[in-house]
Amino acid sequence: MLKFNGVELGLKQFPNGETLINGDEILTHMAEFNTIVWKYENDGDLVKLMFIKSYLDDRRVKCTLTIYYLPYSRMDRVEGTSAFTLKYTAAFINNMNFESVTIIEPHSDVSLALIDRSIGKYPTIQLLEQVANEVGFDSEMDYLFFPDAGAQKRYSKVQGYQQLVGYKARDFQTGQIKSLDVVGHTPSEGFKAIIVDDLCSYGGTFMLSAEKLKALGATHIYLLVGHCEHSIYKGKILETDLIDKVYTTDTILHQAEHDKIHIFAMGGL
The missing domain is CATH 3.40.50.2020 (Rossmann fold)
Known part of the structure; x- marks a missing residue:
């Protein structure tokens, strides 16, 4: 689930599963200070988040991000051949270049260290x-x-x-x-x-x-x-x-x- 300035976005899909972004829905709720709230449901949220942030970037609109629950936060270290999936998730978020990122109840300080301009709320x-x-x-x-x-x-x-x-x-x-x-x-x-x-x-x-x-x-x-x-x-x-x-x-x-x-x-x- 993604909210833009407090309003849940009614994101839809094409028949083949591709995401349909309604630009009018975003523009209607544009403000001087903008924030996206992300409540993780599945990995597809990351792609939707990237589309919305890219749409805002095209219009040079600044935005912050609040993450209810940061996925892969338990994978905050590498043991043996395990994949450092938290690091990869953080890199994906960093590439979107939010003004700031608020993480609700981060699992460890590693999350805050990996995500740029992030703060934790408990x-x-x-x-x-x-x-x-x-x-x-x-x-x-x-x-x-x-x-x-x-x-x-x-x-x-x-x-x-x-x-x-x-x-x-x-x-x-x-x-x-x-x-x-x-x-x-x-x-x-x-x-x-x-x-x-x-x-x-x-x-x-x-x-x-x-x-x-x-x-x-x-x-x-x-x-x-x-x-x-x-x-x-x-x-x-x-x-x-x-x-x-x-x-x-x-x-x-x-x-x-x-x-x-x-x-x-x-x-x-």
Whole structure:
């Protein structure tokens, strides 16, 4: 999905699948300061984005870009013969030469380093207090849990929360988690925990995290993630009582299809 100055573009296709760009639709919503909001649905969005930006370039119109979820952001390093697809995606975006690029909840600093004139926005941090209030979080008794060092780096600067960190071993090629250990002051029994991270797919990491937290004495566990993929409905996270509720934003999901999921509307921040 692509929006131009807040209006979703009704992009159509020719019978053979080629994209039809309606120039009148773009010109109608032209402003002094222009921005494109990109909500990733599939790789075809990149071609559509390139067509729209090229159309604006032909008219010497400047434009910024807001990316709800940056695809391939998990592929932020190379191991063995793996392809550095984040680097290739970033190069494609850089070639469009936006005035600035805002990335919502970037997976790591690598995304910001690879994309020119980019900044990161972190709605998870902004929503944490709201979620804590809703679940009755006690800052003296309860804990935030970061599933890995990356999550700790992104979110541990928040003040007023006790924190635990998970250290996991993952097979980079398959994405499967081999093990997860909890590091930090061991809490007493009867505490609540909010797991905080940037992205949920099938939810395997968070299921394992919840099992570890339950073993430490957690009675209620909640998950707060910036992005939540549709694959959560295919995983087991919604089928068990390990995690009481999942809080996320609409950067990927459109609407909740399960009563355990709460979606905050971001509107591009």
